[in-house]
Amino acid sequence: MKALDELTFDNRFDRLGDAFSAHVLPEPIDNPRLVVASPAAMALLDLDPSVAETPEFAELFSGHKLWADAIPRAMVYSGHQFGSYNPQLGDGRGLLLGEVYNEAGEHWDLHLKGAGQTPFSRMGDGRAVLRSSIREFLASEALNALNIPTTRALCVIGSDTPVWREKQERAAMILRLAPSHVRFGHFEYFYYTKRPEQQKELGDHVLAMHFPQCLEQPEPYLAMFREVVERNAELIAKWQAYGFCHGVMNTDNMSILGITFDFGPFAFLDDFDANFICNHSDDQGRYSFSNQVPIGQWNLSALAQALTPFISVEALRETLGLYLPLFQAHYLDLMRRRLGLTTAEDDDQKLLESLLQLMQNSSVDYSLFFRRLGDQTPEQAITRLRDDFVDLKGFDAWGELYVARVSREGTLDQEQRRQRMHAVNPLYILRNYLAQNAIDAAQNGDYSEVRRLHTVLSNPFEEQPGMESYAERPPEWGKHLEISCSS
Secondary structure, three states: OEOHHHOEEOOOOHHHOOOOEEEOOOOOOOOOEEEEEOHHHHHHOOEOHHHHHOHHHHHHOOOOOOOOOOOOEEEOOOEEEOOEEEOOOOOOOEEEEEEEEOOOOOEEEEEEEOOOOOOOOOOOOOOEEHHHHHHHHHHHHHHHHOOOOEOEEEEEEEEEEEEEOOOEEEEEEEEEEEOOOOEHHHHHHHHHOOOHHHHHHHHHHHHHHHOHHHHHOOOHHHHHHHHHHHHHHHHHHHHHHHOEEOOOOOHHHOEOOOOEOOOOOOEEOOEOOOOOOOEOOOOOOOOOOOOHHHHHHHHHHHHHHHOOOOOOHHHHHHHHOOHHHHHHHHHHHHHHHHOOOOOOOOOHHHHHHHHHHHHHHHOOEHHHHHHHHOOOOHHHHHHHHHHHOOOHHHHHHHHHHHHHHHHOOOOOOHHHHHHHHHOOOOOOOOOHHHHHHHHHHHHOOOOHHHHHHHHHHOOOOOOOOOOHHHHOOOOHHHHOOOEOOOO
16 A cells, blocks of 8 residues: 555656646645545545545645646536536536546546636636535546446545635535546537647547547547447446436536536436426426436537547447447336346346336336335235335336236346345435535534444345435435535
């Protein structure tokens, strides 16, 4: 394991030059202290978890100190926000401190969010607040534990620095890890500003650093775009399967690597609702839960437009056509596993759709239903879950079809079935009210709850003694929390 001063930097994005980012130093926050750290994320950098409790750790991730080899850069990009093109966005409150490679040879961006003003802050103060930093930390690590591709979160550092949002709050910084912070919006920026040389330089950089296998193909850019389409189809299938709502799927929030990126007003479904809108600012429901699938395709189309200097329109259209079939295949495979099915039948899609409609009509808890479905034999589970439904006749009919469907899978020991289903159906998810409880305590100086919640969510599939309250249905107030983009 390494000490903090033993990290090895290789600042590859910095070497692209000033057309791609601006050199900016982080602005320190007052009286920095550790709120929470992720040992699993620290392990990606070969860091000893014990260094999180040292003063130097808080100083490095609050802008007070900087590694000698770090070269902080604010990246420039543009993007479509709620469907409208914004010509220049960029890192308005975050800095790419540099790239570090670990003993396994993996490169990780160190991105400090809330680090102060940059040339791209657009009248903002460049700060992040404690509540948004805690939410992003918890979501990053929770999604990773659910095997959903995501940026990682190393730590949150709190402070006494006041910032104003709807009210006065305290500034915080979060250290985010990712193999790359290049977004769809990076390609859009150089396309719409008509800088083909820089756009090609960016594309060549991304190919060499993140898609080297595509360089062996006859058309490397097309091969790369196809992989981006494939990764996003799989990513969004996992969001839908586990009830995750991103909330702000702007193209500047879409990673070129197909990972969950830039957390804002996200939420996991409590009661199943295909039309759920997690972002209080999304008046039109553009980024509702069910809309995430077509919006994923819309965003890929925006990226395709930016890649027209390198790929024929016909090839782009053909590749875009892969998105929906790939999504559907991944999604149905995941949902079969959540239902405890190991084989495929033609009517599985219909079986799933009818279940989700019944759940929607009865406001059934999405995560707990699937978890409890595996607790007992199919017949016993259906009997137990029946009381959650208003349409008893409809659910009884579905239950008969489900029991018959499982029976066609062949004989399987119930304990084996339970273990297999519990391995894909989490007992613990990051519900908004759990995050809010942790935030309320942290804002009063008590960080024990955010650390406890992080520990629980890091192992979501295994029952943890003494943590039963984290697996309960939310109280009514917890289902109606308003989360906006303000952070």
